[in-house]
Amino acid sequence: MKSSRNGPTTYDHGGGVRSLRVPIPDNPLGHTLVYVVDTDRGPVLVDTGWDDPASWDALDAGLDACGLSVAEVHGVVITHHHPDHHGLSGRVREASGAWVAMHAADTAIVRRTRETRPERWYTYMAAKLAAAGAPEEHIAPLRRPPALRRPFPGLAPALPDREIVPGELLALPGRRVRAIWTPGHTPGHVCLHLEEEHPSRLPGHGRLFSGDHLLPEITPHIGLYEDPDDATVTDPLGDYLDSLERVGRLAPAEILPAHQHAFTDAPGRVRELLVHHEERLTGLLALLATPLTPWQLAERMEWNRPWEQIAHPSRNIAVSEAEAHLRRLVKQGRAEALPGGEPVRYVAV
Numbered sequence: 001m002k003s004s005r006n007g008p009t010t011y012d013h014g015g016g017v018r019s020l021r022v023p024i025p026d027n028p029l030g031h032t033l034v035y036v037v038d039t040d041r042g043p044v045l046v047d048t049g050w051d052d053p054a055s056w057d058a059l060d061a062g063l064d065a066c067g068l069s070v071a072e073v074h075g076v077v078i079t080h081h082h083p084d085h086h087g088l089s090g091r092v093r094e095a096s097g098a099w100v101a102m103h104a105a106d107t108a109i110v111r112r113t114r115e116t117r118p119e120r121w122y123t124y125m126a127a128k129l130a131a132a133g134a135p136e137e138h139i140a141p142l143r144r145p146p147a148l149r150r151p152f153p154g155l156a157p158a159l160p161d162r163e164i165v166p167g168e169l170l171a172l173p174g175r176r177v178r179a180i181w182t183p184g185h186t187p188g189h190v191c192l193h194l195e196e197e198h199p200s201r202l203p204g205h206g207r208l209f210s211g212d213h214l215l216p217e218i219t220p221h222i223g224l225y226e227d228p229d230d231a232t233v234t235d236p237l238g239d240y241l242d243s244l245e246r247v248g249r250l251a252p253a254e255i256l257p258a259h260q261h262a263f264t265d266a267p268g269r270v271r272e273l274l275v276h277h278e279e280r281l282t283g284l285l286a287l288l289a290t291p292l293t294p295w296q297l298a299e300r301m302e303w304n305r306p307w308e309q310i311a312h313p314s315r316n317i318a319v320s321e322a323e324a325h326l327r328r329l330v331k332q333g334r335a336e337a338l339p340g341g342e343p344v345r346y347v348a349v
Contacts, residue, residue, distance in 0.1 A: 009058065010065045013262065014199030016175075017207070020062030022049030024084045029259050032084045034059060035209055036066055037194075040174035042074035045098075046192060046209045047258055051087035059088060070095045077170060077177075079211025080189040081106040081157065085258060090158030101162035101170070103181065106188030109227075110157045116228065124228040125316070132319050133293025133343035141312065164190050182213045182247060184240020185220045189213055191247060202264060204253030213240075214247055214255055216263040219273060223320030224327070237328040241277060244270045281334070284325055288335055291345035298322040 009021045016038035021031045035046035043063075049055045060070055073096040078086050081102065089100045102110070126142040164170065166181035176195040183189055192209040212220045225234050248270035255269070256262050263269070280301075287300050298318045299307050310318060326346050329335035338345045 010062050013207075013256065015194075015196065015207075017194070017256070018066050019256070019262075020059060020066075022055050022058045022062070022088075023052075024050050025052050025054065027084070029084070031058075031259075033256070033258050033260075034062070035256060036063070036068070037172065037175060037177070039074060039172045041172075042072050043068055044075040044077060044172055045073055045092065046077050047079055047085040047211070048076060048088035048092055050084045051091065056088060056091060059092075072096065073098045075162075075172070076100045077164065077192060078102040078106070078160065079191070079209065079213075079258060080186040081109050082186065082212070083157070085211065086110070086157055089160075093158060099162050100158060100160045101164050102160040103164045103166070103179075103188030103190050105183070106186055107160050107163065109186070109188070110159055112227065112229075113157060114159065120228055124226075128226075129295075129316065129319065131343050132323065133295035133345075134319065135295075138312065138315065166190065180208075180247065180250070182211075182240075182243035184222055184236055184243050185212045187225050187234070187236075187239070189243075193250065193252065198253040202253040204251050204264075204266075206252055207254045207256055208247065208250065208252040208266065210247070210255050210257045212258055213243065214266065214269060214273075215257045216255070216260050216269065218260070219276060221317055221321060222324050223317060224323050226320075233327070235324075235327050235331050237277065237324045238331060241274065244273055281325060281329060284322075284329065285334060285348045288329075288346055288348040291338055291347040293343045293345050294319055294323045294326060295343075297326070297346070 011019045018036045020034045022034050023031045032047060032049045034049050037044045049059055063069055070092060073092055075098050076089050076092055078089060092098055093100055122142045126139050129139050164179045166179050168179060170177045170179060178193045178195055180191040180193055182191045189211055191211060191213055194207040196206055198207060222237050222240050225236055248267045252266050254262055254264050255266050287297060301322060303310060303318060333349060335346050335348050338347055
């Protein structure tokens with residue numbers, strides 16, 4: 001183990017698995033846990049961290065503390081396409097010749113992101129927020145000239161060269177790692193089940209690299225799947241709840257998440273999250289006794305800080321999460337959109 005003033009930067013989980021703490025710039029999560037899995041062909045990374053010079057230096061230093069170098073990396077397995085997980089994949093591949101693997105649904109997002117002009121994203125987000133009832137002063141920054149706008153992160157992510165197929169073992173020589181499709185946080189999110197006896201012989205079925213699907217103390221963001229060119233009405237929260245139950249039935253001995261810390265009792269944590277989301281849906285129904293737009297609903301929802309303290313980008317995320325919960329309530333027949341009017345208002349049934 002190698003430590004800093006803020007705690008361990010590398011940690012040996014036993015059985016040929018170590019974690020590296022790679023910082024996320026200007027983010028309350030602090031860091032991504034990048035896992036190093038020993039294989040007969042060399043180390044394989046589970047996620048890579050944000051594409052930032054300080055993050056790259058931390059990844060490089062973490063591998064060095066493990067007696068390895070970036071050049072030795074054999075492969076990169078990405079749990080999902082978000083920039084704090086996939087951001088450094090391209091740079092790792094350039095330095096090592098490693099392959100990069102991702103689920104097809106998230107690879108499609110990466111491909112679309114690379115092919116879509118930034119202006120298209122700003123136009124799409126402005127229209128989406130207007131439809132959700134956001135005030136003009138919130139939307140205005142998205143309509144500024146390009147030189148005055150805050151850039152979206154991850155607009156040129158690395159295109160993976162291998163596909164993660166749910167239910168199949170990954171090509172990691174000497175290891176048994178099976179892909180478990182867990183959509184919700186993203187449409188192609190995967191967990192990775194290490195089907196080997198726990199090194200400390202904890203009771204349960206192996207270990208699970210859970211990405212952002214299952215975290216010990218926080219709930220992952222569940223918002224709408226963003227696609228400017230696809231009008232399909234998705235149900236990300238429904239996807240997530242179904243995926244949670246699948247992981248709970250798997251009953252791994254230990255969870256190795258991408259944020260915070262490793263933990264046990266996956267079924268117990270799954271139950272907590274299922275209860276949390278049902279309580280939240282029930283609470284939203286009480287708010288929807290009066291018709292509300294998604295923006296108005298987000299303003300009234302409970303967050304980790306008061307609405308007036310939530311920054312502009314985080315408000316966009318909050319509105320997307322409110323919309324995902326509305327989708328679930330509408331699909332369950334517990335709420336409905338009122339006909340006519342723009343933006344659309346929703347009410348409890």
